[in-house]
Amino acid sequence: MHATTLALVGATGGAGTTRTAVELAALGARDGRDVAVIDAAFTTQGLAEYVTGRIETDCTALVTDDTDAPLSTGTYPIDVDGDGGDDGRSGAEGRSDTSGDQLPGRADAVPARAPFERLARAKTAAAAQKLERRIDEAATTHDAVIVDAAPVGSNEAVAAVAAADRVAAVYPATTRGRDALQRLRGRIADVGESVDEAIAVARTSGTGSGSGNSESGDGVTLPATDPRVAAAPTAATGTGAYARAVADAYAEGFGTTVGVEFPDPGLVDRLRP
Known part of the structure; x- marks a missing residue:
């Protein structure tokens, strides 16, 4: 197996890149695929908020202290049903099969959660090379790989972009966001x-501030949704405009088709932005 890898790069901080990565992974799992999300945004470490169980070995450890360990030791299930369950174990051996209970595929995360000392070592050029190898490793165990990356200005973000087959930019649907997209x-x-x-x-x-939706045909626009971590991932079971848009983004990002069927929207749904 060698999966398509997609680097999801934020045009600005707080653009919603991590949430989008989680939603794409859930949508892929809903479509019967095993999807991994790798955290290459080491500074913010936001992906850790979406996993279940304790995080022991994390992504930064896999590229610094535990370079000989398999990727599975730092892989955790994404909490697709929001129950935050913990069976007392960690990593692949402790997977609680939360995603398997609801979805035909798997949504996994390789999060970063590190103290400052290890974080500093994980941001070196040598560690970035190991991150590229970890991305390739994930592509041998999953059907699709998403790399959550900050705006390109760090070794790990450059590694994510260089290692991925495709690159998707995530930006706020505002005038400033569009400007940031061009800079990215x-x-x-x-x-x-x-x-x-x-x-x-x-x-x-x-x-x-700024306008709501994108005014150009640059790509998919994800409608506004509940921003709380506990509300994600909506795309795991949702049937509304947001889940539909995530499905479109998945199909376009990976250059594939999505088999998830959504009911025809009613009149009220069609009138919503």
């Missing part, structure tokens, strides 16, 4: 890669 395109071009997909994330009411 330039940064990615500087490292010899290009953006294959753009995903605009609409802000919820009262969370920022």
Whole structure:
């Protein structure tokens, strides 16, 4: 097996990249695929909020102290049903099969949760090379791999972009977000890669200034949704506009088709933005 790998790169901090990565993974699992999300946003370490159980070996350890350990030792199930269950074990051996209870596929995470000393070592160029190898390793055990990366300005973000088959930029669906998207395109071009997909994330009411939805055909726009970690992933079971948009983003990002069937939207749904 060698999966398609997708680097999901935020155009700005707080663009919604990690949440989008989790939603894409859940949608893929709903479609019967085994999907891994690898945290390459070492500074924010937001992916850890979406997993179940204790995190012992994490992504930074896999590229520094535990380079000979299999990727499975730092792999944890994404909490697709929001119960935060913990069976007292960790890693692949402690997978509680939370995703398997509801979804035909698997949604896994390789999160970063590290003290400052290890975090500093994980951000070196040598560690970035090991991260690229970990991404390749994930592609041998999963049907699809998503790498959650911060704006390209760190060794780990560059490694994510370089290792991935495809690159998707995530940006706020505002005027400033569109400006940031153009800057990100330039940064990615500087490292010899290009953006294959753009995903605009609409802000919820009262969370920022600027226009709501993207006004261009740059890619998929994800409608505003509940921003709380406990509300994710909506795409695991949702049938509304947000889940439909995530399915479109998955199909475009991975260059594939999605077999998830959604009921026809009613009149009220069609009138919503």
